[in-house]
Amino acid sequence: MCIRDRASWKGDLAAQFREDYTELADAGIGSEFDGYGKLRLEAEVLALIGSDGFEDELRAGDKGEVILDVTPFYAESGGQVGDTGDLTWEGGHAYVLDTQKPLDGLIVHRVDVTEGRLLKGAGVTATVAERKRMDTQRNHTATHLLHAALHQVLGPGAQQAGSLVEPDRLRFDFSWDGPVNFDQLQEVERIVNSEIVANRELGKELMSQDKARELGAMALFGEKYGDTVRVVTVGDGEFSRELCGGCHVERTGDIGLCTVTGERGVAAGVRRLEAVTGRGAVELLQENARLSNSLAGRYQTSFEQLPELLEKRDENLAELENEVITLKHKLASGDAGVEEIREEVEGV
Helix, strand or coil: CCHHHHHHHHHHHHHCCCCHHHHHHHCCCCCEECCCCCCEEEEEEEEEEECCEEECEEECCCEEEEEECEECCCCCECCECCCCEEEEECCEEEEEEEEEEEECCEEEEEEEEEECEEECCCEEEEEECHHHHHHHHHHHHHHHHHHHHHHHHHCCCCCEEEEEECCCCEEEEEECCCCCCHHHHHHHHHHHHHHHHHCCEEEEEEEEHHHHHHCCCECCCCCCCCCEEEEEEECCCCCEEEECCCCCCCEHHHHCCEEEEEEEEEECCEEEEEEEEHHHHHHHHHHHHHHHHHHHHHCCCCCCCHHHHHHHHHHHHHHHHHHHHHHHHHHHHCCCCHHHHHHHHHHC
């Protein structure tokens, strides 16, 4: 599902908020997420929703929404995008294009049925797209590491103001009054990758909100949390401890590598960091290496000597521009003849 389609579906979910989904909730129909350590589960179809509302079946070629009793698919929340994957049953298949949670306790799978008939009450095998989930988990854990590193470099005033965690990138918004300079960004990146190399284990524990706050767990300002919260800890918690219901790696080393790709302001007092991890970081480094190699080849020098060579070329160009300006002045004032100026130009 493209971003535009996903946004459209979210709008449809909002439009149906007081109709189909509240009707399901009132009937006691709900979904259980059981996908932190699992990517495949056997589940029962509790409800189907098509273009005209509740359906008893969806056929090949139909798109609709599926509610399962239990699911390994993570519904978009906390900045992390919804999972995609497959539903399979005897004689049938459907792609899961996105997963959303329009109401607490109700997880909705947007599907495209490609084969067979998907019936209400049927048993299905729900399988999350592994590569996308693993990449997303790397980026989600990296946002926690970035948050902690920003605290070390800028101070506790750099508080999280939002995030987006996708399989191919992450962005992290934080409160700060001015740009983060290049040296500070490099230090943030160094700290994050030091934690990755340390390969620290991540802890995920449910506890009371009061206990989590006593332990110093950071929470997203303005976010609503229940009495019981999930706390994600890096190592012994000295580096990072946050309230988070999202999906994460088992150890920081699973991230592989984190590279900051940009920093900019997005609102008054809010900055945004963008980064890539894992395969995305390796691909970026390789692309940068290709560009560096191309530039060095063009100027017939090594990459290390390229800055000095370009600096000298800039100096020579500035001298030539000054000489051209001087010659133009001479020509305009008549202080020198055309032949004399031609000789000077040929000598440049």
